[in-house]
Amino acid sequence: MIISHILATSENRVIGVNGDLPWDIPEDMKFFKNKTKKHIIIMGRKTFESFPGQKALPNRLNIVITRQQNYKPENTVVVNSIDGALRYAESKTQEYSNEVFIIGGGEIYNQTLKLANKIYLTQIHKDFEGDTKYPVLNNDEFKVTERTDHTDPVPFSFLTYERV
Numbered sequence: 835m836i837i838s839h840i841l842a843t844s845e846n847r848v849i850g851v852n853g854d855l856p857w858d859i860p861e862d863m864k865f866f867k868n869k870t871k872k873h874i875i876i877m878g879r880k881t882f883e884s885f886p887g888q889k890a891l892p893n894r895l896n897i898v899i900t901r902q903q904n905y906k907p908e909n910t911v912v913v914n915s916i917d918g919a920l921r922y923a924e925s926k927t928q929e930y931s932n933e934v935f936i937i938g939g940g941e942i943y944n945q946t947l948k949l950a951n952k953i954y955l956t957q958i959h960k961d962f963e964g965d966t967k968y969p970v971l972n973n974d975e976f977k978v979t980e981r982t983d984h985t986d987p988v989p990f991s992f993l994t995y996e997r998v
């Protein structure tokens with residue numbers, strides 16, 4: 835199973851503010867949707883609750899991690915640990931894909947960076963105010979293998995990092 839992080843971050847490593855994204859970049863949303871479509875996505879409870887209407891993303895297996903015992907939103911699989919999420923994902927790769935996406939947020943990225951094989955990182959070339967950050971990547975651990983640059987509505991790059 836390939837474990838991939840997918841995220842957007844500002845120059846100062848911000849990924850979230852007040853439970854939401856600090857920016858609106860339609861091309862990045864499109865990129866996220868295309869990459870994760872028909873795949874397994876794993877997320878923390880707070881990221882799930884940031885979705886419009888708190889609804890599962892369609893055409894994907896949505897795995898939500900929480901410590902709560904009675905949490906059960908529709909069309910999701912709820913697990914109580916990161917290990918539990920990865921074990922469930924592993925059992926479903928035949929049905930979906932061997933690449934599994936961890937889609938946030940900060941707490942879940944932090945706890946799973948050591949397990950990630952690949953990172954799809956949308957680097958926004960600007961600082962933003964926020965309360966949730968992504969860790970600094972170690973150049974000895976991850977190398978950029980793909981890059982495309984964009985300018986609308988702000989300068990940003992789609993970067994693919996792979997574990998060295």
Ligand SMILES: NC(=O)c1ccc[n+]([C@@H]2O[C@H](COP(=O)([O-])OP(=O)(O)OC[C@H]3O[C@@H](n4cnc5c(N)ncnc54)[C@H](OP(=O)(O)O)[C@@H]3O)[C@@H](O)[C@H]2O)c1
Nearest residue numbers: 841842850853854878879880881900901938939940941942
């Ligand atoms: N820029 C991006 O690409 C991007 C992507 C995703 C999210 N975000 C942003 O990131 C922010 C949310 O991130 P966050 O760090 O606040 O929250 P989060 O990681 O989405 O969710 C945190 C929650 O996950 C559960 N959890 C965490 N670790 C756990 C563990 N080891 N075992 C069981 N449950 C665990 C807990 O849920 P309970 O409290 O229910 O127990 C915890 O409160 C939002 O602003 C969102 O918009 C940005």
